[in-house]
Amino acid sequence: METWSLLSEPLMYLSGYLKRHQAEYYRRLSAIRTDGDWEGWVSYFLEGVEVAALEAERNIVALASLVAADRRRLLQAPKAGPASYRLFELLPLMPRFSIEMARQRPHTTFPTATAAVRLLEDLVIVRELTGQKKNRSYSYQAYIDLLSR
Numbered sequence: 841m842e843t844w845s846l847l848s849e850p851l852m853y854l855s856g857y858l859k860r861h862q863a864e865y866y867r868r869l870s871a872i873r874t875d876g877d878w879e880g881w882v883s884y885f886l887e888g889v890e891v892a893a894l895e896a897e898r899n900i901v902a903l904a905s906l907v908a909a910d911r912r913r914l915l916q917a918p919k920a921g922p923a924s925y926r927l928f929e930l931l932p933l934m935p936r937f938s939i940e941m942a943r944q945r946p947h948t949t950f951p952t953a954t955a956a957v958r959l960l961e962d963l964v965i966v967r968e969l970t971g972q973k974k975n976r977s978y979s980y981q982a983y984i985d986l987l988s989r
Contacts, residue, residue: 852896857888902986907932910965910982917963923948923956928965935980935987936969942978 858865861884868884871877914920914928926946934941943953957978960966966978 852889852892854888854892856895857892861888899986899989903932903983906982906986910963913963914960914965917959919959921956923952924959927953927956928960931960931966931980932983935983936977938975938977 864884868877868881872881911928914924917924923946926948927942930937930942930945934945939950939953939957942948942957943950946953948956957966961968961978965982966980969977969979
């Protein structure tokens with residue numbers, strides 16, 4: 841039996857293209873109904889696939905570049921250690937987190953997790969969101985911003 845190796849999640853966002861070109865989308869659909877213009881629809885749709893694929897590729901490269909640059913900065917930091925390395929590697933999986941989450945995921949102590957978060961904050965890799973003294977949450981905002989484009 842042949843295996844398709846399908847992606848578990850979408851890699852590109854075609855609906856973004858369709859929304860940006862909504863008038864053309866409806867015009868092409870109408871042309872199918874009124875004139876049977878399937879070729880025009882397929883051409884329009886394939887153009888959208890091409891644009892969405894190129895945008896996805898650019899986003900993947902931008903995310904990989906951001907993570908690589910931030911990883912280099914962390915590795916060059918004199919105070920960096922195993923806890924900050926482990927936390928950094930988890931950031932793409934949890935770009936918004938609390939100290940408690942930083943403690944639980946790599947299974948460390950609260951002071952160690954706090955020190956790791958503080959180092960990432962000092963390197964401007966993460967930033968604190970709440971402005972509170974307790975129950976603070978943090979964000980790998982540059983990563984989130986790239987995902988939101």
